[in-house]
Amino acid sequence: MNLTLKIWRQKNASDKGKMVDYKINDVSPDMSFLEMLDVLNTELIEKGDDPVAFDHDCREGICGMCSLYINGEAHGPDRGITTCQLHMRKFKDGDTIYIEPFRAKAFPVIKDLVVDRSSFDRVQHAGGFISVNTSGNTQDANAIPINKHDADASFDAATCIGCGACVASCKNSSAMLFVSAKVSQFALLPQGQVEATDRVLNMVKQMDEEGFGNCTNTGACEVECPKGISLENIARMNREFLNASLKG
Amino acid sequence: MSGFLKSxxxxxxxxxxxxxxxxxFLLQHFAINITSVFSESLFNELSHFMGTNPVVQFALQPILIFGVIFHFVMGFVLEIKNKGxxxxxxxxxxxxANSSWMSRNMIWSGLVILAFIVLHFIDFWFPEINHKYIEFLPEDPNRYYHEVVEKFHSPIRVGAYVVAFVLLAMHLLHGFSSAFQSVGAxxxxxxxxxGFGKAYAILIPLGFIFIALFHHINGH
Incomplete structure (x- = not known):
């Protein structure tokens, strides 16, 4: 199929950037979206143009590296997938496709479609961990009884790959789905209780300092999340935060 | 506490x-207003109680005004921060593709409701304050019903009320369940x-619209 691509081009972080039109022909419906961009880049390089910079790594939907805001949605129009798993069969011959970077003040553009998501790392460093003695006397985690429901809910939260689709989709650029998943995965387990108060207070503080917006419960993040992280995690984080604030 | 409110x-x-x-508050307001459809005397009695009881006037009313102002100011503060x-x-x-129109436009439905509250204050609250605390006019416990019926004579006012309550319904369609999610429930x-929230969001504003239309049609 033949397509028109409208792609955000920006030379560097300080460049203003603009949308540029590209024509691409003979696209196979079996290509992944990133493979289609690879073909475009090959053509651009052959013409001596600068290829379009975009993030990618595993191309298996598990690393959280690929991004892109495609036709107004994070990771494109499909559900429960990252951009690398989006296939060109989801589009029609003659379509015009808008391709933009994930937009948020806390995700500044580095070049073209590549954004800096290290604000997520800093939030994680602020409390998204448990302290375990690894001197050789570490207790086997399986020796601690945990009810199945909590274990499953914790695992579901832990499947968050930190791609940032929640921030990109939210009209407020809020990171609460990401942060709540990282809070929840520990809050639901006994190992997470020891540092629970500091964890939620410090992670929320860091989230606010990074300049993410405030959640207004539109639910867009949950719909666009490639891992189906539930809004229940945000409610849990709100409870954790309230409890932690009352404790001081 | 100030740290909590900054987060x-x-x-x-x-x-x-x-x-x-x-x-x-809205539910309580509706419960009193709906009596005006069934019983003039009961509506007058309830209105007189609410208008003269010192607990309602000097404790609950200031809390309500604070609640309204707080909700609007915080709404604007959050909207500005979120836009930034x-x-x-x-x-x-x-x-x-991923969210309801209502959830994305709470600021606009909120602004219409704010405009309505200004109109509502001009219509009822300011004359009431003037009557009781500025001009100290003689108290007639049976005046309330006639004041309401007189206000709803104007089709423009009734139209404005209908539009405002449609927007209120939209605001509540997102706001009701959103409030519970926010407090962690x-x-x-x-x-x-x-389900209860949707019923509340539609039935209460519809009830207010019914009251306005009832008095408009009945009063002619």
């Missing part, structure tokens, strides 16, 4: 608590709560 989640919880308070969290807008954004009762 994103603290503000979200405060916003939700003020919303829950206002929704309880995305400094470059998307060229193409397909919001309808997302559990096995959520589905039932959402």
């Amino acid at each position: 994103s989640i603290g503000r979200k919880i405060a916003m939700a608590l003020s919303a829950l308070f206002l929704m309880i 969290a995305r400094n470059v807008k998307y060229v193409k954004n397909h919001g309808a 997302n559990n096995k009762y959520t589905r039932g709560l959402k």
Whole structure:
């Protein structure tokens, strides 16, 4: 199929950037979206143009590296997938496709479609961990009884790959789905209780300092999340935060 | 406490608590107003009680006014902060694909409700304050019903009330369940709560519209 691509081009972080039109022909419906961009880049390089910079790594939907805001949605129009798993069969011959970077003040553009998501790392460093003695006397985690429901809910939260689709989709650029998943995965387990108060207070503080917006419960993040992280995690984080604030 | 209110989640919880308070007030306001459809004397009696009881006038009324102002001011503060969290807008954004119109436009429905409250204050609250505390006019416990009927003579006023209550319904369609989510209540009762919230969001504003139309038609 033949397509028109409208792609955000920006030379560097300080460049203003603009949308540029590209024509691409003979696209196979079996290509992944990133493979289609690879073909475009090959053509651009052959013409001596600068290829379009975009993030990618595993191309298996598990690393959280690929991004892109495609036709107004994070990771494109499909559900429960990252951009690398989006296939060109989801589009029609003659379509015009808008391709933009994930937009948020806390995700500044580095070049073209590549954004800096290290604000997520800093939030994680602020409390998204448990302290375990690894001197050789570490207790086997399986020796601690945990009810199945909590274990499953914790695992579901832990499947968050930190791609940032929640921030990109939210009209407020809020990171609460990401942060709540990282809070929840520990809050639901006994190992997470020891540092629970500091964890939620410090992670929320860091989230606010990074300049993410405030959640207004539109639910867009949950719909666009490639891992189906539930809004229940945000409610849990709100409870954790309230409890932690009352404790001081 | 000021630290709590400076945090994103603290503000979200405060916003939700003020919303829950206002929704309880709205239900109480409706319960009194609907009596005007059935019984002139009961409406007058209830209005006279609310208008003269010192607990209502000097304790509950200031709390209510604070709640209304807090909800609006915090709403604006959050909207400005949220707008600033995305400094470059998307060229193409397909919001309808993942969220409801109501949830994305709470600020606009809120602004219409704010405009309505200003009109409502000019219509009822300012004359009431003037009557009781400025001009100290003689108290007639039977004046309330006639004042209401007289106000709803004007088709323009009734039209404005109808528009405002449609927007209020839209605001509540998102706001009711959103308030519970914000205070951390997302559990096995959520589905039932959402259903109840939708019923509340539609029936209460519809009830207010019915009262306005009833007096408009009946008064002619």
